[in-house]
Amino acid sequence: xxxxxxxxPGMFVQEKEAVTLDCTYxxxxxxxxxxxxxxxxxxEMIFLIYQGSYDxxxxxEGRYSLNFQKARKSANLVIxxxxxxxxxxxxxxxxxxxxxxxxxxxxxxxLTVIP
Amino acid sequence: xxxxxxxxxxxxxxxGQEVILRCVPISNHLYFYWYRQILGQKVEFLVSFYxxxxxxxxxxxxxQFSVERPDGSNFTLKIxxxxxxxxxxxxxxxxxxxxxxxxxxxxxxxxxxx
Numbered sequence: 001x002x003x004x005x006x007x008x009p010g011m012f013v014q015e016k017e018a019v020t021l022d023c024t025y026x027x028x029x030x031x032x033x034x035x036x037x038x039x040x041x042x043x044e045m046i047f048l049i050y051q052g053s054y055d056x057x058x059x060x061e062g063r064y065s066l067n068f069q070k071a072r073k074s075a076n077l078v079i080x081x082x083x084x085x086x087x088x089x090x091x092x093x094x095x096x097x098x099x100x101x102x103x104x105x106x107x108x109x110x111l112t113v114i115p
Numbered sequence: 116x117x118x119x120x121x122x123x124x125x126x127x128x129x130x131g132q133e134v135i136l137r138c139v140p141i142s143n144h145l146y147f148y149w150y151r152q153i154l155g156q157k158v159e160f161l162v163s164f165y166x167x168x169x170x171x172x173x174x175x176x177x178x179q180f181s182v183e184r185p186d187g188s189n190f191t192l193k194i195x196x197x198x199x200x201x202x203x204x205x206x207x208x209x210x211x212x213x214x215x216x217x218x219x220x221x222x223x224x225x226x227x228x229x
Binding site for chain 2: 035037043044045046047050091093102103104105106107108
């Protein structure tokens with residue numbers, strides 16, 4: 001089974017609107033972390049936001065928030081007030097803290113912000 | 116702000132040749148990683164390295180691959196005999212610890228095998 005599933009290969013959003021990028025995960029480790037990375041066309045990986053499995057509140061970082069639904073094993077990224085510079089690939093990733101030291105990445109979602 | 120650096124940014128090589136990709140992790144970080152991303156595909160874990168030894172590796176990381184920390188600052192990935200399918204972006208990353216800390220990624224090296 002896939003550790004991380006991103007079901008939206010491509011998304012479009014109007015500038016200044018909010019958009020939700022979906023991510024579901026699969027793990028039996030009770031201690032894990034969920035991450036979102038942005039990859040612009042230039043190729044670098046930019047960390048956006050982190051959510052720990054024991055965190056009680058949803059993580060927020062500026063215009064980014066993570067809608068963490070533990071029972072559903074989902075960790076959707078919400079980008080508010082989209083900007084043209086948000087156009088990029090977005091990857092959801094997970095680390096299992098008791099069973100290894102690697103990141104599992106999803107296949108990514110390509111977000112295009114329309115003026 | 117400290118960052119992970121990688122050299123070269125792009126390397127072109129002939130099939131069967133050896134390549135060494137170089138990374139300088141953030142100086143106080145203890146854990147180092149290599150990932151690859153074949154064009155248009157997801158990022159795949161290759162190997163993690165701690166305390167001068169491999170702590171975990173994926174099935175992709177076969178005998179053709181090796182990693183080394185030759186001095187106090189560099190972390191290298193060697194591919195002994197490159198194949199066409201090794202063409203990819205290779206990312207180095209480092210982290211302070213193994214718990215919740217994020218991994219900081221370098222800008223990547225694009226390897227093209229002809």
